[in-house]
Amino acid sequence: MTREERKIDKKESIINSAKTLILENGYQKITVEDITNNINIAKGSFYTYFASKEDLLNGMLEEILKNAENRKEEILSKKYTLEEAILYSVESRFNVDENKIKTMLIILSLTYNFEKLCLRTRKKLISIRDKNIETWLEIIENEFGTEGKEINEEYAILVEEILFSALKKNLYYSEMEEEVGMYTKDIDLVYKRGNTEKIKKEIKFIYRIILNILKGER
Amino acid sequence: MTREERKIDKKESIINSAKTLILENGYQKITVEDITNNINIAKGSFYTYFASKEDLLNGMLEEILKNAENRKEEILSKKYTLEEAILYSVESRFNVDENKIKTMLIILSLTYNFEKLCLRTRKKLISIRDKNIETWLEIIENEFGTEGKEINEEYAILVEEILFSALKKNLYYSEMEEEVGMYTKDIDLVYKRGNTEKIKKEIKFIYRIILNILKGER
């Protein structure tokens, strides 16, 4: 392993430590010291790898953003009909694995601390959402053409919003009384929720809603 | 003015001071001292009126919650058809005045600091959103009957989510590069946006979308 590789490795391990802690306690509560203690390095070492605490978020979101880009390309590379594209998109968002769940919960935690974040981080966070919207935009343009850019974008945003809100409601919200409005910390629970009959129906429901909206008269 | 009236008055003035500062800087940044300095009273005096900083939020949200309740009753008291009810609801949410704008911006700021809030405040915040959802639920039940409670609720949530997201997008988001994802601090700007042709079209668009969703096959 070269020096450079080791550096990347360490960076990765710091990011993972932070992810774990955000999932457990929310971004609001974690400190640089928590992150370093968690992997038995010194507090000061953090700054060898990241310029600041917010820079860490950047690293984290960079990774997440790349995944979002990949997903976008993957969907668009297939020559789906509109129906197929919608169904596939909805399914792939509801079809969670450990990594997707963690990613989503981190984004949700950051969103619940949005005002605290610095510009750069906020931009990254918005980019990730935009990536999903762009995907919808292309799906829409594939079907209806690239005219009416603005109206198409509006539809794209609307659709993403509907899907995102359905995801939060059905998979991520905590049901504990003392965590009203918060997201669950139980990754396994999310996973289980993702594999129920209820979710299969929900997927169809959202699919129909979206299709209905996109195919409705304009 | 009796002592009691003056007390209520002062309480109101502290709330207003806090509102102003939240609108200017976001909840994240304001301190008790900021709030009291702003109206030239001593820091300690704050605690004559509120048990804690979060108690202030409670007072604020209490007021907002009551407004939401009133709006709900108002809408439901009229014997609207489905179409009328939707149109009226959408219009009344887009039809902003200074007070509505401030209220919304405060809610948005708090939502962007959700993890920081204590349980009680989070509950209040959720209640306000729930109040809007309940309104939609009754509109839906008026049209389709009270059977299928769960599915009706799902529609209600969906509709509120669509409307809320449209409101944020069209009225409240800042367009300044350095405020990506943030909401504007310019109340007047929101007011102006609310009175453009674009918004009138948007209202119709949202109206059609909602109607389409609710009237679509189930």
Place this chain on the structure above:
Amino acid sequence: MTREERKIDKKESIINSAKTLILENGYQKITVEDITNNINIAKGSFYTYFASKEDLLNGMLEEILKNAENRKEEILSKKYTLEEAILYSVESRFNVDENKIKTMLIILSLTYNFEKLCLRTRKKLISIRDKNIETWLEIIENEFGTEGKEINEEYAILVEEILFSALKKNLYYSEMEEEVGMYTKDIDLVYKRGNTEKIKKEIKFIYRIILNILKGER
């Protein structure tokens, strides 16, 4: 009831309120507001009757001091032999009623906050202890004559210290794990402890010890 009498009455009621609260929570924790709330008068009214919070203690201790003086005179007025005087003194201190218990617990609480008290209060507190020592001194002088003032005083202090410490140990200490070293808040418990066989033995034990000390060679 004359104006003057009403004033004294109110003063008394404030003192009682304070006593109750000290017994419940310790002097450390009670505030002027607690005291006034407890008897439904305004915070400011407190200062109509007492110059300061510490002045209240003074009033309280004044009362207690008078009781101590009375007890002293009572004991000395009887023409007791040494043995009788010791026995009577010890018994009368162990023979608790509600008022004695409260008095003692208040003194103990104040002692546990001694550094916080102002000079005047500290002096009063010391005077009360001195009153007991003086009683012993006279008992001793009745038996052994007034020569050797200093040595007699030393004995008096010693005897009072022994008795006081026995009282604390046998009647007043809390036995709860989380109140190590603290005194109980349960007046009834003290009362019960005072009426056990164990205490009767303890009284004899202390009596013998004191007699032994005083009658031993000098």
Place this chain on the structure above:
Amino acid sequence: MTREERKIDKKESIINSAKTLILENGYQKITVEDITNNINIAKGSFYTYFASKEDLLNGMLEEILKNAENRKEEILSKKYTLEEAILYSVESRFNVDENKIKTMLIILSLTYNFEKLCLRTRKKLISIRDKNIETWLEIIENEFGTEGKEINEEYAILVEEILFSALKKNLYYSEMEEEVGMYTKDIDLVYKRGNTEKIKKEIKFIYRIILNILKGER
């Protein structure tokens, strides 16, 4: 000096700073900032060494407790007769050096703020007293056997109480009018008092009293 050694050193210096300030002003009045200012470090640095203000007390009392334990072992290791053991114990307690004086004055200050202390600190403080009582208990058991545990313990407590009270009276109380009931801040004065003829007599007096008590009929 290694980093670790320097850390211990600094910790020690903070403790010393606190000790000095407690001796000068009493525990009641010192703040974390006082402690750090006194040795020219930043307020925040305090928390590098101690988790909280009370944790500092813990560190201090830990040290004192260890000394008490050592003294206990030392006394018991010698094969003293009862008379020798009592004499040695009394003498060693009256035989003060700077360190012993400081320790005692700190304990006395803390006792005068007992209600303010947290459970953990109170427990420590009680442990220190208990250590002395245990020493007496073993001395007593060495002479009279281990039967009658309870009565032996009662004697041990009594003896410690007598000795402790004599120490306070003869060495530690301030004689200044405005410090009634308080302990002196003048360490040198205590030292001087410890080396007077009066104290030698006092030691004999206390010795005789204790011997008398322990050897008296049971």
Place this chain on the structure above:
DNA sequence: TATGAATGAGCATTCATTCAT
């Protein structure tokens, strides 16, 4: 006399970041 609003000094603790070793 009674009220209770107003005052403001006082304080423990947190934590991102720096920097000497």
Place this chain on the structure above:
DNA sequence: AATGAATGAATGCTCATTCAT
């Protein structure tokens, strides 16, 4: 590169006392 000690600004809350009404 790694360490971890040092920094110091930042902040919510308490409470005895005053004073205008």
